[in-house]
Amino acid sequence: MANRLLLIDHQSEDAKALQQSFSKQQWHVQLATSLEQAYDILRKDSYEPHVIIADLGLPDNAILKHLDELQTLAEYAEWIFLHQDATTTQQEHLHDFAFDLINYPLDLARLNIITKRALRTSLLSRIAGNYSGKEQSKYQPASFFGTSEAAQQLRQLIEQLSSVPISALTITGETGTGKGLVARILHHCGQRKNGPLVELNCAALPKDLLESQLFGHEAGSFTGATKKLKGLFEQADGGTLFLDEIGDMDIELQAKLLKAIEDQKVRRLGSEKEVDIDVQIFAATSVDLEQAINEQVFREDLYHRISVFTIALPSLSQRKDDLVELVPRIIAEFNEKANKKVSEISDSSWEKLLAYHWPGNVRELRNVLERCVLLSTDEQLPDQWLQLNHEVHEHSTTTAVSEHQLVIPIDGTIALEQVEKLMLEKALELEEGNVTAAAKRLQISRETMRYRMKKFDLSSG
Ligand SMILES: Nc1ncnc2c1ncn2[C@@H]1O[C@H](COP(=O)(O)OP(=O)(O)OP(=O)(O)O)[C@@H](O)[C@H]1O
Ligand SMILES: [Mg+2]
Structure with missing residues (x-):
């Protein structure tokens, strides 16, 4: 199927020229010369465009006023805005979700390239969207097999926990008992199923790397940090951060983790700024954390914070x-x-x-x-x-x-x-x-x- 493009532009001459140019490049183009028409195309015709090119110059700032509605109507579309003289505040506002902003007079070659890039992004998010739908059906309480009393109780517990907001939860059990499986079921059935599920194995990385993975870093904050990195806390915003083998986390890092959980804020390494985060933490461990506390390799305060809910998987x-x-x-x-x-x-x-x-x-x-x-x-x-x-x-x-x-x-x-x-x-x-x-x-x-x-x-x- 052709790639779909929606043009929103009231200057009919310019719009026609764009429509022609994109149609020649195998795009299926729909043109809306008013906001009402754009709504009709998106709502009535379920057009589901990959890319939307919109002129900000519609009368009464119409686009800016109705961004939110437009966005929900075109879930997987990438937006490119064309503008004459958008104010800085408008630009900042738009940058949050626009794929790009392009100034008049239009550079057509550049617009073409950006539109192609926007298409790729849109296709990817569609695949990811479908994928997460599949994941959801794969991870139901019933995906935890077993007819034993223990397995039945566990499925019940998973169902109960899925219906309440959880800030932190710990899953314990020997290797291979299904800790990872339970974490995925809880995420995909829980209140944050539409948010991301980000996993990190704390046993797999040395302390410094683990720290920069979790909190992110600015470029140049330490040797080897050539690019800035968004930490996993930030990536999991609105969803779940699954910390596997938490018992293996370095004790100093545990203090930082606790602080991040309590303040709901993180600071990238080398940055002054704190970023608000909203994540639920699932931790898994195959070691006995209480014993680890006795051996002074696990912090008791962190333990209490993450074990408000605990699921213990039988061998x-x-x-x-x-x-x-x-x-x-x-x-x-x-x-x-x-x-x-x-x-x-x-x-x-x-x-x-x-x-x-x-x-x-x-x-x-x-x-x-x-x-x-x-x-x-x-x-x-x-x-x-x-x-x-x-x-x-x-x-x-x-x-x-x-x-x-x-x-x-x-x-x-x-x-x-x-x-x-x-x-x-x-x-x-x-x-x-x-x-x-x-x-x-x-x-x-x-x-x-x-x-x-x-x-x-x-x-x-
Ligand atoms: N009750 C179950 N029903 C169906 N599949 C299960 C069940 N328990 C575990 N599995 C499957 O067994 C495999 C191992 O489970 P999982 O990776 O969740 O274990 P784990 O406790 O996280 O182990 P480790 O501590 O080694 O990471 C996975 O493929 C998982 O889907
Ligand atoms: Mg596991």
């Missing part, structure tokens, strides 16, 4: 009943992804699945089932690929030589490509999703690791 071994729902659902997901048709699980496989104690929780379960589905040749879940070694896992992992190994049959059942994927998965599993460490294990660079993970659609956690 999979405490709710093995849930396997009955989890296993078929996960198998169905991988069947679809890999175009397989696994639909039978032997009694002996079930026994093994139920007997195993799942130290890596649901993530480990997913990995095991993915491997089995990928290597399946018919409807049967291949029992030999479960490889749930109780001896190894139930005792100390340090002596577990075979945990670091992968058994690969060269009997025609497995392709070379799959071996690569299995190795990547195993390395990531052993390093608990730490990409750098996993890359080291495989003797490849971090970039190569990232590239290959992308290729196989693997995530680090």
Whole structure:
């Protein structure tokens, strides 16, 4: 479909010339010579333009007076304003949402370039808009599977929490128990679902980098800060900031974080100015924060601030009943992804699945089932690929030589490509999703690791 452009201009001569010029460049152009007409096009015809070029010189400042309404009618449009002599105050006001402001006399070449750029931005925000719609349906309370009492209560709690405003909340649980999943469900079902969800893994970055990521910085505020950076607090404005592995955050930085949460303000590094922020904070941790407080690596005041609401996720071994729902659902997901048709699980496989104690929780379960589905040749879940070694896992992992190994049959059942994927998965599993460490294990660079993970659609956690 052609790209749609709406021109709002009452000087019919100029407007006609613009209309012709853009039509020649494959734009579908609608022309409104008054505000009423613009409303009609946007409302009655649901025109949904990608770009709107509007002359500010309409009688009675009409455009400026009705900006808000116009904006809601054209959700994904980028605005370019043409003006003769807009005052500085008007310009400042417009800069908040205009893609650009262009002075008369018009430089047509420049207008063309800017219109093309505006189109790209509009297309992107449409994709992002659709994407976030999909995300919302993917993350419902029901996306947290499980029939156990614990899982049912959890879904209820998630539903309750979605209907109240939350300023901070903590999710605890062992690795792979679904902390990230619960955070996403809460965001997408909660009061801020239309705002951004910004995630940061506090364990993944050194202190200084974490600080500048969180608070942002001005250009030149420290060596290496060549450009200014908007911090994640600011990026999450109106939405949620999800701080994963908060227990690993440096204690000095914890003080700054607490202050930002309490004052609802942040200051970029190297800047004097404070910026107001309105974010809800979700924190996740797999370490026991109370113990961390005793060991003086976690601030008690921050703990009290973020744990007003706490969701504690049980480990999979405490709710093995849930396997009955989890296993078929996960198998169905991988069947679809890999175009397989696994639909039978032997009694002996079930026994093994139920007997195993799942130290890596649901993530480990997913990995095991993915491997089995990928290597399946018919409807049967291949029992030999479960490889749930109780001896190894139930005792100390340090002596577990075979945990670091992968058994690969060269009997025609497995392709070379799959071996690569299995190795990547195993390395990531052993390093608990730490990409750098996993890359080291495989003797490849971090970039190569990232590239290959992308290729196989693997995530680090
Ligand atoms: N109850 C559940 N129902 C469906 N999927 C689940 C459930 N719990 C976890 N998962 C899935 O298991 C995987 C691991 O979960 P997640 O990443 O949320 O764990 P986590 O607690 O954040 O782990 P980590 O501490 O290692 O970051 C994800 O793919 C998630 O969607
Ligand atoms: Mg996680």
